[in-house]
Amino acid sequence: MNKNHPNKYFNLRNGFILSAIIIAINIIFLIIGSGDENLKILFGDIYAPLINLITTIILFYAARMSYLHHRESYRGWALIAIGQLMFLLGDLIWGIFELGLGLEPFSSIADIFYLAYYPLFAMGIFLLPKNPFSQIRQFKTILDISIIILTSALIFWIFLISPNLFNNSTDILSLVISITYVILDFVLLFALIILLFEKLGTSSKKPFIFLAAGIGVQIISDAIYSYQVAELSYISGGFLDIGWILGFVLIALAGIAHVENIKLKKYSQPIISEFTPIESPWLSYLPLFWIFIAYLLLASSHDLFHVNFYRILGFGSIILFLAIIRQILSLRENRELYSDAKNEIAMRKKIEKALKQSESHYKSIFENTGTATLIIEDDNTISMVNSEFEMLSGFKKEEIEGKMSWTQFIAKDDLERMKTYHKLRRAEPDVVPRNYEFKFIDRKKNMKNIFLTVSIIPDTKKSLVSLMDITTRKESEKKLKSSLKEKEMLLREIHHRVKNNLQIISSLLSLQSRYVKDENDLEIFKESQNRVKSISYIHEYLYQSRKMSKINVLDYIRRVTTDLIYAYNLDPERVHIRIEIEKIDLNIETATPLGLIVTELVSNSIKHAFPHNQKGEIIVSLSCDNDEFLLTVSDNGVGIPEDFDIEKTETLGLKLVNTLVKQIDGVVELDKTKGTNFKIKFKELKYIERI
Template sequence: MEIFEGHVSSPSFKNGVIIASGVFIIYILLNLLFSNKNFYAELNDLAMAFVSFIAFLSIAHAAKVSKVYSQKIYVAWGLLAIAQFFWFVGDFSWFFIETFFKQVPFPSLADLFYLSYYPIFLLGIYFLPKRPLKNDERFNSALDIGIIMFSSILVFWNFLIGPMIDTNLSSPLLNQILTVYYPISDLILLFALSILSYRRLLNVNFEPLLLLMVGALIMILSDSIFGYQSMLGTIQNGGVSDISYVIATLVICLAGVLQVNALISNARDDYKISEYSLEVPMSYIPYIWMIIPFFLLIWGHFHGTYLSFTTIALGVILIILMTVTRQINTLKENNRLYGELHSINKDLESKVYKRTEELLNANKSLQNEITERKKIEDDLKIKVELLDTATDSIILHDVTGKLIYANEKAAKMRGYSKEELMKLNIYDLNVPGESKFTGQYIDELMVKGESIFESSQYHRDGTVIPIEVNAKMVAHNKDLLILSTARDITDRKENEAKLRCYREHLEDMVEERTKTLEKTNKMLQNEVDAHEKAEKEIMASLEEKEVLLREIHHRVNNNMQIISSLLNIQSNYTDDPETKHVLRDSRNRIRSMAMIHEKLYISNKLSKIDFSGYVKSITSNLLQSPEVNPDLIKINVDVDDFSIGMETAVPMGLIINELVTNSIEHAFPQGEGNINLNLHKNGETFILTVRDNGLGLPEGLDPKKVKTLGLSLVNSLVEQLNGSMEVEVENGTTFKISFKELKYAKRAEI
């Protein structure tokens, strides 16, 4: 419900529990700190009134929010809010009378408000939306509630009402009435909770009502404790009864908070609350509750009770009769429902089986018919489309010349629409003296069955169309029809005439041209011989240059390997770790460039290098360093299969060498980690990603402004490639470099 948005706010239930717990703790602290003070009774009364007021505000807010959701729920929660308001006024009146009039507040005006709470609470429960019960459901619910109430009346009368009457016989009549009315009100409250438990409520949130029931039960317990202590004269401010009242009021307050939260949540989720009832779990409560009178009966037999043993026994018998009646009614209902279910199930199975068989047969027949009809329709559709898309004129007519069918080409070729052509006779289109659609032609066709010939017909504009006709006799419904396929040969006739003229002219030109070609052929042969000789000389020169270029790459590779070896030997003659580190990095850089010449030396093309293999060689070389444990540091290489020129390969090899070396040396202080190297081509752009799961770059370090040789070299090489570099520091370090292959003057492919 969008109407909730922006109009309703409420603390979450979790926060409500925290606040309620805080209020309860403060109340307990007040009892502990001020229990010996003269003003303690007034302070305790004020605290209880404050808690009641909070509960009233919570229930009233829940009622206000419920109005948007449902009018019936609004009325019910409104009555509950009024009931809580009366309880608050009672608490405040008690505080006011005891504080300002210095009188004992019992009996007083406060009792009027307290006792009003119970019937109004009962009305609130009654007005909750519910599904009407059937007669048998209503009867069973009445029996269950009766068992609970009779058991409760026996207990209350024996332990509270009866003893309280005897205790207050010497008191004024009003005191006696009020003393008895409180436990009777508790029975009214218990009756309301029983109704709430056995009714099938509609569109009502269950959890708030459950909290409301718990609060009411604690309220009944508090009243019972209060009455029992009043009878014994042991009531004290801040005692068990007051603490129980505070707990009950706070639980009722939380019920209001939970109601608001539930309504807001349901509205946002566009959720409709389904019907719910406690009928199933509550169906066992009467049987548990009826045990109480049995214990009361046993207690009375051995210890004596206010009620006579006979009275309790009669009550137990009445409860047993209601329980037996409930069971008999339940068994009858179960048997009736089982019989109806069995009958319905049997009838349904029969109908389903019969209907299923009918549907299967009908479906099979219909499927066959649909398949056949669809096949025919598809065949007809295909045939019509084929005929209409044919490049030739197709006409079907009888021996009298009446048209039966003509395709689109037949009408278009003669300048008519298809409808106009179908109204004509085939003989209306004949050109006298030139057309063969005559009676004699029909006789010959009937004898031969098929004939191919040339003829002429009129166009709609009066011009003559030369056509080539393929005519065939066909039988249809015992009638002989003629299927004529015609093709407009106007272009062919014109081309034949032109061809005859061209042929004569061509013969003269061929004779003259033949003499010229013989002379030219000799000249061309001489040129071909000269070109073949020059081509052989060029190929020999190219082969010589290729051998020379491969030798150059080989010698450059060997020289770089010698430099790498010299650096390696030099590093063995120094003990300075920094010097060793510099020499090792220089050796790896030289090795990465030497690999390019090595790859070009063994490559089929000297202008391109297989970059995928080159990258794998670089990473493999770095893992062979004595300082690296290949079992702990893994390099995962994912490079597309492509070749690039040496101008791009050299800086890219150095960049990869620097970034991987940087990760190996600085990213894994524990000596263990993973490095992912990806190089993919997207159109003309290459994207290089080097990612490790190590410590990451130091905070505040800008890789583009760092002064170290490695990263400075990377920045310089990225700029040389006209590329861009991005650095991410999250769960390690990621370098992402985008560039395009450098374009130089094209070299000859070798």
Template sequence: MVYATWWTHKNNEKVLIAWMLVTAGLFLYFMANFLYFLLRDYLGLISLPSLVDTLYIVAYPLLMLGILALMEKPYRLKLKSFLDAIVVSVSVMFIIWFPLIWPVIEPSQPDTTSMIFSISYLFLDLLLLLVTQVVLFSKKKKISIIPLFLVSLGIFSQVVGDMVFAYQVVVSNLFYLWLANTFYTLTIIFIALGVLSYINNVDIDIKNKLSFYSVLSPYNDWISYLPLVLVLFTYSLLIITTPDTALIWGVGIIVVLVILRQVIFLNDLKRAQITLKKNKEVISERKKQLDFITSNMLDIISESDVNGVLKYVSPSTQQLLGYSPQELVGHSLYELIHPDDREKVRQIIEKSSNVTEDLRVESRLKTAEGKYIWIETTGKPVVDEKGFRGFIYSGRDITEQKKSAEYIKKSLEEKEALLREIHHRVNNNLQVISSLLSLQSDNVRDPRDHELFVESQNRVRTMAMIHEKLYQSDKFNSINFSDYLKTLINRLIYDYSQELGHIDLELDIENVDLNIETSVPCGLIINELVSNSLKHAFPHGRNGKIIVKFHKIKDKYVLMVGDNGIGPLEKSVLESSKKLGFNLVKSLIKQLDASLEILESEGTLYRITFAELTYQKRF
């Protein structure tokens, strides 16, 4: 107890005073016991009243005050349970005391004072037990119920031990002495267990344990009849014994307690009936409201068991599917699902039930008219202490959404086909223009004029290749620019191959997509610069190298085009503003909002930096 008080000082200050009072009371009680055995067994001094009696009488109030201090405001009792416990405790004491112990003790008392002291300790024990039960059955306590319950058992053992010890004093017998010591030992054990359970914060929901017992044994609720049985047995003492005033008063008090208990019980029963009636009215009103909501809602709410058999279907199924709830309950939900969707739905439900996760599935359900409508169903698995026991579903008609989605899909497919056809026709038209320029160039005799026709033909073909890539691609607003560049450069080298020596390609092109707004001007720039290198950088069949690099750096693109040719000659020719090619490059760079740098290198190297153009709405 001293350790418990110290522990309370460190961890639970609000019950420190209570534990100090209890510890002080137990200390005085221990000292009284020690002095009693010292005076009686070693010194042979027995007097009434004595110092021992004083210590005992002081100890009991301290214990009671300490236990009462464990109650918490507001002070409210569970009266019915409290009265049951009092009736049981007092009845057991009377059954043991009056027929067994009191007939032996009463003749042995020399005077009234001796008799009062003989029964005063029993009275104080009963009063202490009463106080403990007051705290035990209070609605708010500062500590858990287990320590109080164990202390109550300890005090009960103390009362029984005192009665047996009083009997043993008159009828000296080792068995009764051993029995009294056994009950005293149980008192110490129960109180020690109560202290340990308090320190270790042990708490058990006794109410749930009793509920579990009543579920297991619904026909063995004999405990509720125990107070009545004990009262009847106590009342029979008036018949089987010679009643004295104490017994008559005791039985009268017990009868009054039982009557009070029944009054409280009837009052509680009346209040429970009133509450039950109100609850039934609330439930009925809510049921009507729920029926009204589920009858007029657009969704279907249903519940199925583990086998997919419907246990509940909301009334809204009448207006959605044409079935009444009674027609569907007891039938498998798979009976309504379109044959082509059943296996898919079954697999999704099995997977969800195995991992107890929510599901979402779209399927066709059969209406009462034999038609099928699309329903989007969400399901939540129901799991209790016994495991998985079914699903709760919410279904919504999505037939119109499905039709709209199908229409949009068909419309997109038509537009994709139209765009593909447009790019294809643009490519064909540009190829026709390129062919016309090629045919016309065959009739031109002047080499300079023939070169102009070839350059125009390459420019048209450069744009045609973009549209060719577009209608071959799954995307209609961008192309794979790296693939386009490789095709374009190889085609240019092939066109000029008759006039060139051996030309190597140094290509370092990142795999990126560019939209058509950026691809066309960028392709034309590369066409002009590569064509210019092929025409001017390698005179007289000189061998050389064409350099093309293309990379994305953050949100910018860097294009480098050059050669290892003669360099200055090429630069002097290109920088002439009278050249259409260079003017076209300057115009395209302006269109791209790009920057152009001519870098010093072995030949000539251009670096163009730009960002991808955004689509500008035409209307």
């Protein structure tokens, strides 16, 4: 469990159960020990500090949670907890004096800790967060508090202070302490009034209600205690102790409620406006109630020998004067509130008009998007559709909106996938595609191909979905693919037949060459046969490859040079042909003339570079730099004459090379320093689409 977060068992429900048990135990023991004063004293001196200890622990825990999660209230709850700790120390010392030492605990050092409780507790109340109020509201609050304080002062003077002053049997120290308790009860009463007028209007008022109730019970218990001390009738462990125990319990419940508010994040709610009235309207009648009490005190004071009637009359006049001022301020505040209300009504009407215009604009856009559009709720219900969706689905808006689920329109094969998307889009929207295709079922059970675009409406869990019917396009694509496949098969067949026809021509040339006796004529037949084979290999690679527009140059050149070795009966150990070609694919426009160029140049090297069984090497290389290719055909043979000019050659083979280089927009260079080295630079010709 994380110690920085409130305990899950720390809640008001469990607090009420524990409180009921505490009060029940106290009542049971008082009934059991009603005839035994010593047993009541023993129980009271043990039980009260125990309950006070529990209350103190709860308050310190509330202060700690405030420090971690709601710093604004930390100082207030910390002082309340320290004040309760002072009361606990007072209880412990009282028990030591009464049980351990057998001495009268009143008055004693215990009273120092009891008296420290009141100012600390009141300061804690003052430091708790409060609502902002208007200036008039603040003046009214001050007047209300003044009326209640003055009336309460009269009550305390008549029934508590005055009897103590006129009671000659009470020693001076006990008298001073008793009056001090009464004065500090005024402080506690003032804290109670602050709670009623400044704290109960907050959005999280449960802690303040329990604090107010606890303080009220404490004040009543203290008043009864002061009266009993004056009459020398107080007995420790009596029924009066239930009042203090109940006060402790209510204050403990306030701490629990505060922690529960932190756990539920209620303090994250904004503070109410300064014009918001107090949520409990009965509080506005509280000063009038105290004025009525003051009147009753004035009416009955002439019967009390120790009370000065004119002093009571003076207090009553002040209270009445304050009440009149308060009424004047109330009238002024009402006028201001009426003016603010009028302005707010006008503003709301303006906002309402703007909202209606915005809604009309939004509906117009929604209705005229050009695609079937709908809004889907978190529970899969369709809440809104446009007319395009009506046409797509075959259902009317009245049949769909709020009644049908989007899952009713999805084909079975796509349903589970789309349900998963729907859930993930609300948890992890980035992992779900915004666009995809699916099969849609309309009212007549027709299957339609749909392209979907979906997104979450900001600050909601609603989906905005746009549907485009691509059924016609899909059918066209299917027909096109079928047509393309047929054309591809036809083209492969053409390449295959061209290759076969060229092979037949090559075979015919081979057969015819057997009847040729002249060596020069035989050479012409052989060269023609090699050229035909070079072209036929192009068509063979094309109908065998997956890509009808490209062939692999390395495989193609290797095949061409291998056939040349066999055609010229070349001994590989005497003349070695080395291929250095990168992984390059070329289109048919470039590969066909390139194959013929390599055929002519390699044939030329085989025939003329190595006479008299001379050994050597022929190198064929092809490289690419950006979009420019470099073909090199070289040998380390006897070379060619220094005055040889390839542009003015008379041989058919090299004339063909020149023509083919121009066909691929290339440039040929001849290096005669070491053997023969042809360098041809060119770029791939643009491929002309055939299908």
